[in-house]
Amino acid sequence: MNANTLRFSAYFGAFYLTLGAFLPYFPVWLEGRGISAEWIGWIGAAGYAGRFLISPIAARWSDKARLQRHPIRAMALTALVAFAMHLPTSSPWPLLVLAFFASACFFGQIPLADAFAMRESRAGKIPFGPVRAFGSAVFVIANFTAGALLDLTGSESVIVFVVTGAAFVVVSAFTLPDGEPADAEAGQKIDWVQFGRLVRGPLGWALLASACIQGGHGFYYYFSTLAWEAQGHSKLIIGALWATGVMIEIAFLWWSGKGVLGRMSPAQLLGVGALGSLLRWGLTALGPPLPFLFMLQLLHALTYAATYIGFLRFAVEAIPQRHTATVQAINSALSGGVVMALxxxxxxxxxxxxxxxxxxxxxxxxxxxxxxxxxxHRVSALPSGKEID
Incomplete structure (x- = not known):
């Protein structure tokens, strides 16, 4: 394992360590501070709105930056400060503002880091799948650890865990390799007329599919912990449910480039992600018994991982490399911003x-x-590996 692989693994590990506590348990912390369910929804929406507004700007900066780690560093530092400011705050309106900036800069790092790591992978410097899967593995550890701390010490442990994890993200971001622009044309302005034509074609359908399928995790991310707790499940069981979904996600990511999965088109991957979503959310809404609930969590491999890989594969095959981060960020802004906010x-x-x-x-x-x-699937007539110019 080379030094760059270790650096990216450390960064993704630190990021998903933080996410493993924030994603399932931040609403529990909000509830512990006396915030109502309706306000929790609005605070979550503010965070997603932040992602929508900030991610494309940061990604274009990344596409043009001489050193690709600089935007990631800046956003990691800002996210740490915003998370730390949650500690003394209990009023809905200030929390809504803080959520906007914290989520914008925390989640906004991912399309930049994904695009950066993908470029390094395409250059043969790191293996993208295992590095990204390592982050998901750390998410599982964080999930169980944060859940155990919740049971032992109460909801205030969540924000302490998140702030500590965000500090690790900052440290690891400063160890990332410098990185370089995608190519000699990276600094050019986007031709928005041309980009508009792309959006009216396959790119638009890919963005809509990804945004809606990923955005369909909205209830799961913000209210599944509260919902399952109300059904009598302990934090440990809820952590195990989340971990089950992430472990199958890890397996999918690890094998995504091999066998049948490696031969599936972006449209096919997005399609199975949508079918998995219809099945997963429809049956979960019925309040199934715990063993069946664990089985439904296995569908996370489709609802999240297949959708994630499907759009990423589309971006690699169909979009010029110099715009990879921008397109990834637009996808993140839509799926993790507009649709997720709604x-x-x-x-x-x-x-x-x-x-x-x-x-x-x-x-x-x-x-x-x-x-x-x-x-x-119907409009995509591009051969595998060909870019849209």
């Missing part, structure tokens, strides 16, 4: 109204994602 707000009201039954509203974006994946 899903978060809707989920807050759905949870207040129906508890775990609120999962059913996630069928709407999943269905739209399936239609978009089918459309992508």
């Amino acid at each position: 899903a978060s707000v809707a989920s807050g009201y759905a949870f207040a109204w129906a508890g775990a039954g609120g999962f059913v509203i996630m069928l709407v974006p999943a269905a739209i994602g399936l239609v978009a994946a089918i459309a992508l």
